[in-house]
Amino acid sequence: MKSINKEYKEGDNFMIKKGIIITVVILMAACVFSACARKAKTPSAVTSIEQKENKGSQQESNSLTENTVQNVCIDYQIESYKNVQKFGYMLFAQHINDKNPVISPVSAYLALSMAGCGANGATKEEFYNVLGNDMLPLSDDMMNRLPTTGDWMNLSIANSAWIDNKFVADATWLGTVKSLMDAEVFQDELSTEQTMDKINRWINDKTNGLIDTMITQPLDIQTRLVLFNTVYFKGKWELPFESQNTRKEDFYIQKGQGTANQVEMMNLYLTELEYIANDCMEGVILPYQKNDINNDGTLAFIALKPTGEETIRDIYSKLTDEVISDLLAKGQTEIVNLKLPKFEVTFDKKLNESLINIGLTECFEEQKANFDQLGKTINNDTLYIDLVRQKAKIIVDEEGTEAAAATEVLMMDRGAMLISDPREVYFNEPFIYMIMDMQTDVPLFLGILDNPNTETK
Template identity: 30%
Template sequence: MAHSLARSLQRLSLMRTTIGLAAMLMWALVGCSSSNQGGETGGGGSHQGEGGSNQGGGGSTAAPAECFEVKPGCVVASDAERITTPDVPAEDRESLARNNASFALDLGRALDGATKNLVYSPFSVSTALAMSYAGARGDTKEAIAKAMRFELPEDRLHPAFNHVDLELQKRAESTREGGGFRLRTANALWSQLELTLQQPFLKVLVESYGAPVRLADFTNAEEAEGLINTWVSDRTDGLIPKLLDGNVEPATQLVLVNAISFKAAWSEPFKEEATKPGAFERADGTSVTAQMMRGTQETRHGAGDGWEAVELPYAGTPVSMVVVMPDPGTADAFEELLDGAALEELLDSMQQRSVDITMPKFSFRSSASLKEALQTLGMGVAFSPDADFKGIIAEGELNIQDVIHEALIDVDEAGTEAAAATAVLFEVTGGGAPVPAEIVVDRPFFFFIKDLATEAILFAGRVNDPTAR
């Protein structure tokens, strides 16, 4: 992959622009003990109910706990339960990981990250849209599958998503006692009062995503956004306080939501006293002075024609950040050529060795509608009056109104904290000591955060200026 990629880059003969590519693969594992908090066991729970601290943004409305009445904020009782031991063969797990990685890279290309910093959660977006996919039919279903890179038939796709989510939950539970690791994921469906939803669709959402139906009155937009924002804020530890802000419209009928929150310490923290100001060259060739962390680690490192990479493990969990930095001036071309299989090959080529690491601290958030990016990837029909979501409601017509995504990341000497949330809004429509390798991350880079066992990409992005907020 490295040689063919380098040859392609050489043929492009791009202008010399120093752009770094940092890929952060973040696999979060959310634990939820049997506290019966619906939609929240690393992506969902098998029981319904409203938990949380009732703190959040987007309005002061707090959803009542364990409320099963027909009123906003309450949960619709269901006989279905989360399948906690899905039978998913290894080839299905590998297919989903590879396809989701390809979608993660496709989405990154479709978003505007060429000059600005970018962070997003492929895990969150994929999960929210997979839930939407469960209700799609006909051409709409085919378009979503193509854009999302889904290759598994639906009866195997949703169990595969369930398997990943439950595996993440197990890892979170296994590290909970240590106190240095936090990962939560949660799913929910917010439905208009009295809207009749198709039972097979609801069954899939509960069994494979732990997502109960929660009620809202979208004719009262401020109240509805307040309920959803409070739910998201509670499940992202207050990091995403206001996902929705004027997005609910009179035609809105339901909202599918995923939320994820992650915090972990480095396996080998950087020493604060070693952090010094250093030059970081931005995409346009200009330089800024960033706070550069420095340290030597025994870790996986790789280099090929046109790129260099290093892995930064987190403590007590099989989760790591991988930083991938292309040669100066080639990041855009590198990104265009990178797909899931190529990224997997790149990561597999990395070897354990001593590495002197210099990289910047950075902290920023991204918030945007994904509608245009998803349309670019081929999902246009899902947003149009021609959309077919008869699997969600039998009477009337639904189309996706918008997909709102927000993510943040904070990387320093101690570790990483990140969170994200996605809302899919539907509307009614018509020899001796080896010489250490060295990597100085002093130009724009992509980042990914990854769980090594499941290979799911939870967060990804691009840093063009680590000093920008």
Template identity: 30%
Template sequence: MPTTKMLHLLLAMLLLALTACSKQEDGSPGQRGNPSPPISLEARKQEAGKVDPALISAHNRLGLQLHRELVGQAEAGDNVLLSPYSIWTALSMAYNGSAGTTASEMASVFGLKDMPLSEFNAGNRILARLLEGEDSGVRLNIANAIWHQQGVPFKDSFIQAGKDSYGAEVQEVDFASDKSTKTINRWISKETGGKIEKMLVQPLPKSTIAVLANAIYFNGAWTDPFNPKYTKEEPFMLADGSERTLPMMHTANMLPYKETPDWQAVRLPYGDGRMDMLVILPAAGSSLDQLEQQLWADPALWQQPFDEASVQLGLPRFKAEYGGDLKDPLIRLGMKQAFQPDGADFSHMADIRPLFLSKVLHRMVLDVNEKGTEAAAATVIGAESGSMPMKVHEMTVNRPFFLAIEDTQTRAWLFIGSVNDPE
């Protein structure tokens, strides 16, 4: 156990956005007791009305701000994927332990400086209840955890907030032992259905005092699966002008769709329609960079309902992943003091100084294919017009694009990303 003198040198490490967005048939996250039954769509509408729209707006805005920062530091042609929900949730747990200027800066980065902490936590609790659960084609598992150094007294109010508002598992560990790293990696692997098996590749510093983690596992079956017999190898144009041959899935269906001279956008529903994937494709004469600039400035246009239209869609079958440390992007957004050993104030977490955030690790895995999951619905809907022929919109995603997996009622973006190379 660390000595009293060593306690003043301990770091707080925040591991967050440990994300697996999966559509594979192997593996599923661990369950803490029986899984929650899904809320009916009607009940969800009523519950969603209890969430302050300002919280959802701030949640999506923070995700896009981090996306902008990560795109800015990425190599040309790299994919950039992240989970706004997972990042938001883990930072929210840390926010409950902050005080003074540290808390003010975090609230400013959240974009909710005037929202009381109790209301903030209540909104997050309702949103989690809306999102988590299982229907005939969608499973979303959300897990939070707090590991803290054994023998170090943490504030009861902080621990209780983690349990009550975020359903966090709380466990004492000895960070001086390499077993702590294995414990955390096992938990992450279990909660992401084995999609992220080794988040921590190096042992944690022995000066670590706490690890806060969020894991979110999404397994969604398309409401209308792609027929594998129509998947064929086709060219995908990379941003540098070169081509790559990829398996392109095809479907023709009535889908929520919108287009302008600069882009096309379509929503592909999962399960009973409570969640969907939004795909935005820049026009051939435009670029993903130009689309991103519009998204970062104001995403409202893409967060509105689309009209149904007849769409012939081509979408790549692909796997992609992204990982990195969000510390520098968060500092650039204004969350500075939380990372300063001599300035951070997490006195609502523990009476220890210095106590500060050292890392904000993020990883996301995305896998898109024809069926979705083994519970995929086999329903095929055909639309016919008895009078005027309907206009058919062709949308072939054969160049860099943006995607978001969203809750259709709250419009919360759970996962977002720029896909430059779908191989």
């Protein structure tokens, strides 16, 4: 097994020896997404790569037959999302010292759940300890609630499994990932340039062209299984920033020091916003426009900064799911003058060591990993996870709609009448931000902005 301490670099090939590769790809374009339900799907047969691209062809393919995929249904009632919340905060804490870090806890959770439902024995127990023994109900619920398409936002989540011809996937596992996670499943020889191109085209399509190349060399000849999760979203602020109010202003890179960078700073004036605070931090909640005005689901951008002399890393060390829930519960509507920088961040990281540090260890060990519920190779070789990688891109700007802009004007007018001394909340220093599902307090995306002028990779 390769050393987990080797840092991933842009353009590195996915190399694996008799193992599993799990790759998580997250793309955020603009700043918004919402929730809606989807209809349950009946799983179809596993598709060969050629069959997928040549529908209607009479050419014999190496895809599995319809009868080899079992439809999987589970009955459940979600009582708590704490396992997703805790997983997200623990995982992000492993990258707290990176520059401009951002991760998607939800995307990592979904990708790992695809692998976890094929684990057995002590390996399965580790997945339960880290993700919770309700990882399948939670994954199914998120796949049902989150995707949406409409005038204000588009959010798509896609999963896929790429299976080598020398691996025979378990029918129950296939049915689980297809029924509960809508995974597309392909089977072919994985170590060819043709397969590399097909994978890159699949990712390019699912991310709307924002990631056009993920793999730069053919996979190793002993690669047996590759799992992908992609998230793409684009949407509108409910209260958009007026572009004429964006100007060059100071952003202080280090708290308490005079050095500042000039950044594009967006401004909202005399606007009704939900203000949140406790004894060491303060922030605001910026809601996103919903596609369905009758949908109670709400997604919001949350920004937090220190109120005292502590650094943003000090503040994050105090964040837990309970602290966030308490902050949100005590939020109050106030008239606010807000400054928020425009920024674009790309974050591309290998997560193996981070996951080992929070309790997933055996799955990375060639001699200990137990994934016998995934299936078996023709030589009965043992599978283990060789790589978990996540790539995220976030773009935050003024983008909005006419309807939302009209709402902002009305609020500005009301604010001017209600209060003459608005609260000033200026994010002109490093701050924590989240894209939050306000129904469940689950952070869909979680990051720290250290420097708006740096596109970190």
